[in-house]
Amino acid sequence: MEATLEVGARLSKARRVAVLTGAGISAESGIPTFRDALTGLWATYDPEELATPQAFERNPVLVWNWYAERRSRVAACVPNAGHHALAELERRIPEFLLITQNVDGLHGAAGSRRMVELHGNIRRVKCSRDGRIVESWDGDLRPPPCPHCGAPLRPDVVWFGEMLPEAAFARALDAARRCEVFLSVGTSNLVEPAASLPWIAHRHGATLIIVNTSMEGQRNGPGIVHLTGAAGTVLPAILAGLALPDCARSPDTGRL
Ligand code: APR
Numbered sequence: 001m002e003a004t005l006e007v008g009a010r011l012s013k014a015r016r017v018a019v020l021t022g023a024g025i026s027a028e029s030g031i032p033t034f035r036d037a038l039t040g041l042w043a044t045y046d047p048e049e050l051a052t053p054q055a056f057e058r059n060p061v062l063v064w065n066w067y068a069e070r071r072s073r074v075a076a077c078v079p080n081a082g083h084h085a086l087a088e089l090e091r092r093i094p095e096f097l098l099i100t101q102n103v104d105g106l107h108g109a110a111g112s113r114r115m116v117e118l119h120g121n122i123r124r125v126k127c128s129r130d131g132r133i134v135e136s137w138d139g140d141l142r143p144p145p146c147p148h149c150g151a152p153l154r155p156d157v158v159w160f161g162e163m164l165p166e167a168a169f170a171r172a173l174d175a176a177r178r179c180e181v182f183l184s185v186g187t188s189n190l191v192e193p194a195a196s197l198p199w200i201a202h203r204h205g206a207t208l209i210i211v212n213t214s215m216e217g218q219r220n221g222p223g224i225v226h227l228t229g230a231a232g233t234v235l236p237a238i239l240a241g242l243a244l245p246d247c248a249r250s251p252d253t254g255r256l
Contacts (some may be wrong), residue, residue: 001197010207011241011242014181015094015180017182018099018172018176018182018197019098019184020172020197020198021101021102022100024213024229025186026077028251033074047160051159052160054161055159056154060142060143061142062177063154064153067122070122076104079229080104081230081233082232083106083109083110083234086098088239089235090114094098097116097172098112098176099116100117100118101191103117105122105123117139118169118172118194119156120159125154127146127154128146128154129149130149130151132148137181147249157223164193164194176200179184179201182201182208184198184211185211186212186231192215198210198219202219207223208224211234211235213229213230
């Protein structure tokens with residue numbers, strides 16, 4: 001509890017904050033992780049059979065159906081206290097960027113706006129030929145054709161073997177280099193290039209705060225604070241310690 005209050009106090013003085021989230025923040029909303037989603041009918045598949053451009057070329061019906069099922073599961077979930085706390089944190093920090101690896105769209109649903117979705121958003125659909133986002137499609141056809149060019153539509157997510165959206169990653173990298181505090185929430189920090197962001201921030205002098213139910217495999221050392229617990233509990237507690245209004249922040253450097 002003391003560490004949480006201390007983190008809140010540090011954040012109160014910070015003017016530049018970046019946050020990286022992973023599957024852990026959505027666990028309390030009931031979103032299954034990528035592998036947990038491979039149950040029932042899907043249990044015999046490898047992610048590589050369903051989440052690659054080659055899989056879509058080979059069997060577009062199968063891939064579309066898998067994403068359609070996941071999309072409907074995500075649509076039934078709502079943001080939890082962790083998502084709401086980050087949306088609130090954004091409102092209190094002058095320079096803020098939320099970087100998420102999640103495709104569930106729950107940060108946006110909670111009100112986060114200064115945000116990059118590094119791996120896309122499963123609720124969105126795009127043309128497989130030119131990447132144009134499509135708002136509505138014929139649900140009877142699997143996959144439906146693009147209303148503009150007729151090419152099959154696909155989910156707007158980054159598949160294995162695909163590049164991250166360049167502009168989104170550049171924004172994330174810039175925020176990691178500039179921030180005074182970097183929060184890493186509910187991510188195992190294993191999947192590159194997002195996994196490097198906390199260490200880039202740390203190398204550039206930011207205090208790194210790790211929020212996770214398990215600290216196994218997470219780095220430790222000077223300038224790194226571990227807050228062990230569920231994001232839905234820890235993040236609201238941090239916010240509770242963030243008492244100072246914006247105008248009361250140190251007008252000089254904003255350093256912690
Ligand atoms: N609060 C905080 N942390 C949690 C919670 C919770 N309620 N529940 C689980 N965690 C932690 C786990 O301890 C683990 O460290 O969240 C982390 C989830 O790790 P991963 O499942 O590896 O998810 P993530 O880091 O987001 O994976 C990155 O890999 O599967 C691909 O593309 C997919 O975006 C994903 C990427």
